[in-house]
Amino acid sequence: MTTPKITSPYDPELDVLCEQLKSLADQTDATGQWPAEQLRLCGEAGVFEWFLPTEYGGQHWSDVDVVRGYLKLAAACLTTTFVITQRTGACRRVAAGENDSLKSQVLPQLAAGDMFATVGISHLTTSHRHLSKPVLTARRVDNGFVLDGFSPWVTGGDHADAILTGAQVMDGDTPTAEQVLAFVPTNQPGVQPGEPASLVGLSASHTGKVAFDNVLVTSDSLVAGPVENVMLAGRSSTPGGHETSTLALGLAAAAIDYLEEEAPKRPEFTQPHAALAGEFFDILEDLLSVAEGDAVCSKESLRQRANSLVLRSTQAALAAAKGAGYLSGHRVGRWCREALFFLVWSCPQPVMNANLCELAGLGTDN
Known part of the structure; x- marks a missing residue:
């Protein structure tokens, strides 16, 4: 049976794919094995086509649609989605360059999933x-x-x-x-x-x-x-830009959803969940505006806020999970470890300084 291609971030097939990725995430983390099966699933679903021009076999999604797609993928499996961002970074750099011969040679293979760069x-x-x-x-x-x-x-x-x-x-x-x-x-x-x-x-x-x-x-x-x-040179993803903030926000969404799942059983979770969810949607609104090219805030400010939210929301989920979440193999413990990634990966110095000030209780203006 041919896997239906995902053609928009609202496609129900994207939710199906995310459930498949979610089911494999804990095992992948435990073994440290390369997520070959997840990447195969993504390739069959057309995920690698999202980012490339149609003349090379891509679907040429808008930046806003890419953000929405990344958010869902990152909430399902951050490892797989991070790998895809690095793959996409290579694709977009080639597509933004002036080497037309190279584009014709490699971009169709990358869009089809026949090559990994x-x-x-x-x-x-x-x-x-x-x-x-x-x-x-x-x-x-x-x-x-x-x-x-x-x-x-x-x-x-x-x-x-x-x-x-x-x-x-x-x-x-x-x-x-x-x-x-x-x-x-x-x-x-x-x-x-x-x-x-x-x-x-x-x-x-x-x-x-x-x-x-x-x-x-x-x-x-x-x-x-x-x-x-x-x-x-050219137009492509910027390290430390809104793509990394999108991954952080996607992971935060998974943790916030966990609190929402637990709230009916534990009423004391309702207020913390509401506060974190409200902050998530505020940052998401700015993220989508930045993706549209509207400079409502700097990418550094966006990254700092996304970093802060993903750290606090994953730790809130751990507090909610209690001892079970601290056991090796629990998804909440994995999320906490994964959240630390955003403090070090392509983190511009102003963002690092702001995160350090917040962690030290100094506020982000110091």
Whole structure:
């Protein structure tokens, strides 16, 4: 039987898919195994088509519809949805670039789920930027660039067919102001995925270091650059932007729904649930406005509020679950661990500062 394609965030088939993902989430967390079955289900349901233009086999959902879809997926299984965001990040970077040949070659495969690509770009945005020497460099050669170094945080690098990564262009031993983005097949000599890191949460995302040892990147694989601030080239997802806030809000929704389920049995949960639910819908309204391009608030403010809500709502769910929630394997305990992820993943410094001030009881204006 052919799986019906999900064509909008209001499609009942999306709810069916989310129930399937939810049923697999605890086992995936317990084993740390790559969510291959979840990704297969998503591919068959057309999830990978949401993010790409129709000329490449995509459905080209609006940013608002993508947010609504992500919210449901993240509430069902954050690990799977996080992996999809990294896959989507690679797709959108390629689609936003000027390499039409590369687009025609790989985007239809990505839309169909026949290829898995991921991103390794945190070293250009938030991670390891304090070091005097770039961790991943690009040396000019006659037919392109040679990459040397590593990307510190790559999700699913050991399962990827290709990694979209970025590197600092070098002039001898001196970094220049220019950077490049490249779509690098993992079967290319010198690409060496490391052992996935054991994380507090989301270990099944198989996030870890990928090394690049004398890896040749020709013009055929170049996505953008050489140019200054290559991450600003084209239109695509921004690390630390509203996509990450969407995942946080989706996880918060799962915890808030849990409180709602428990409230009929425990009347004392009614008021806390109402307060958290009200805050959720306030943030959701701003999130949807930002997705529509209406700057009702900064992405940093949105991220800080989403971070705060997901931490407090998951801990409220744990308090409601009591000792059972603290047992290994309970979904509420998993949510609490997963919520910590948002304090560290692509977290801009202003957001980090605001979260630290709130945790210290100083308020977010200090």
